[in-house]
Each structure stands twice: as C-alpha cells, then as structure tokens.
Amino acid sequence: MRIAVLTFDGFNEIDSFVASHILNRVPDRDWRAEITSDVARVTSLYGVVVDAQQPLSFAREADVVLVGSGLRSHEIANDSKLLATLGLDPDRQLIGSQCSGALILAGLGLLADMPVCTDARTRPSVEAAGVEVLDQAFFARGNVASAGGCLTAETLAAWVIWRLKGRDEAERALRRVSPVGEEHASIERVLARIQPYV
C-alpha cells in the first residue's frame, strides 16, 4: 500500500508525522507512508523544513491519501487547479482528513451529505461551506474519514490499518506507540472511535 500524507507549507507537524509514523510501523514491504507536497522542501507552522518524499502527483496514484491541517487549508480548498491535480477518488482510495484538512475534503466535493470532524477553530469555516460538523473526534463513511484534534491522528492511522489489514494489525500498530502501563485502555479508546464505521 502506498500512502500519501499531504503536507503543505504551514503544516501541523503532529498531523503529518503521527499518522505517517504509525502507518510506517506496519511490517509490510510494500506498505509505505510518505510526506507528499507541492513543493520540494515544505516548511511547518513552526518553521521546521522537511524534504517532500513525493510530489503532489503521487496523491492520484496512492491507495490512501491523508490530508493534515495547516495554514493554507482555506486557500487550497479554493484552488481548483491544485484540487484537480490531486485527482482523488473515494471509489478506489481511502481518504482521510485531520482538523482543517476537512476544508480540503469539502473543496474536493467529497463531503456531500456527509458530516465531518474538525477542530474548534476550523469548525465555523466548515459549517459555512454547508457541511455538518460533529462534536466528536472521529467519523467515517465508506472510504472517507475525518478526525478532529491533532492528538486524534493516531485514530486516523489506525482506521487505515483496520480497513486494509484488519483490526488485529491496527491494535498491534497502536500497541507499539501507546503510553506504557496504559496500553489496554489507550488502544481500546482508539478502536472504540473507529468500530462504528468499519
């Protein structure tokens, strides 16, 4: 599985790196999550400069596309040229957003009649786009998922693993990163968020 973690200038480091790290823990040779960007060197919200691992055109061919949040989400959601380059297709791809990434899913027309999760700050903009926002951390319908609150990024990653490799593999991936001594409660909390939608 090839996984594109869409990462634009002004990106939130937690969103892009928690999801990509957990996904890369799946012990499959052909399973790889990569930082995917429209620029070769992408700068985070707090000035961390990272080399993109894939160009934006990779999103179209990836099996999974995750859209993190960042300062440019509003702008990108209205950039029809960039959205067309993405060429996402929920019939053949799993697609997930984190926080303000929901605006980009809305811009792509993926949220018709579908509620989403997002962060409190982005909520008014998503609602202004005519999309219902849920007061919960995670929601999915079919191949499209959304998460609200950066520290829900592990749930988005676990949803991808559950969908493609099953619940047990998702549990194993979470076990490797869970707080020591609290593994059971931590894993159950994440899996309970996903359970209603798989």
Added chain:
Amino acid sequence: MRIAVLTFDGFNEIDSFVASHILNRVPDRDWRAEITSDVARVTSLYGVVVDAQQPLSFAREADVVLVGSGLRSHEIANDSKLLATLGLDPDRQLIGSQCSGALILAGLGLLADMPVCTDARTRPSVEAAGVEVLDQAFFARGNVASAGGCLTAETLAAWVIWRLKGRDEAERALRRVSPVGEEHASIERVLARIQPYV
C-alpha cells in the same frame, strides 16, 4: 525559554514533533522549541529528512532539553565526546527523555538512584545499565523527567509547560490539541500523570 529537542539520525518522528509542536503553542514571544542535531540535515527512522534548527552546541545553553528516541540512542549513550558536547546540567535545565532517550540520560549520569520510564523494547538495555524501569508512562524527580511510549510525548511537553508556566498554561496547550468531544478526559489523564511530580 529556549527548548532543544535533541534529534539524531534514525529519530522517531512522533517523539520530536509532538513535543516540539505542543511546546511551540505556548503564546510567548521568547518561548521556542527547536529541532537540535549534530548534523545539518537529519533523517528519521522512516526516511524523512529535516533541517536541524539548531546545532548540538545549543543544548548547553537551552533552558530545556528533551531527548527523543531513535536508532542511535545506544551508540550516543556510549559516545563520551558527544555527551560532553551536550554539557547538560539539571541544576539549571529541565531535562526530559522519551523512550530510548532514557539510555542517553543514563549515559550522561543523570539517573543515579532515579528510576525511569521507557518503552518495552528499550527496557532491557536500560535495566542492563543498572537503572530501574517503571511500568508507567511518566516519571519525574526534580528537573529530570522520562516518558515511555511515543504517544506520551504530549505529557513530556505538558510537564515542561507546567513547571515553567504553571498548570493552567499546560492545560491550555493540551486543550488546543486534544481529541474533539473528549477534551476534558484527555487533559485530565495527562495532568494526572504529571501531578505527583510537580
């Protein structure tokens, strides 16, 4: 406050970026967490290349030093020249480790008679170094703290904020990143880990 997030080749992305992101949310002009490395461009465990924001010599002058985990922790813990360059001093700095970063704290001689938290994989090596490992996510004594399990990185960041800016500011920083709809329980869980040690 100047905060050095020590990041070496083979680093764990969650450890370095969850802590630095949360710390950078503190709304103080002079408060800044930076990726600090012995190389100008540092490569993560999963091949993400990041520009260092500070050289290793920054660790000596920083007010706070956090040591993430990574593939080189064993090697660094035995590299007396590199450890001397760090020049850490718990009398004037807050120092924290995440997972295998505990090996580096042990190498620095900071864990004399002090138990630590680390991940299950690193535990035998830390115990072999004569250090007691706790079956819990977080521990601190005085100015030295340790966390076990990548997803405890938010606790290490919150401990730093609590120690330097008070409990309310730590709570505010956590609120901005907590899972939507679960904010109260999530924040309380993190603060309860820290409470016994501040």
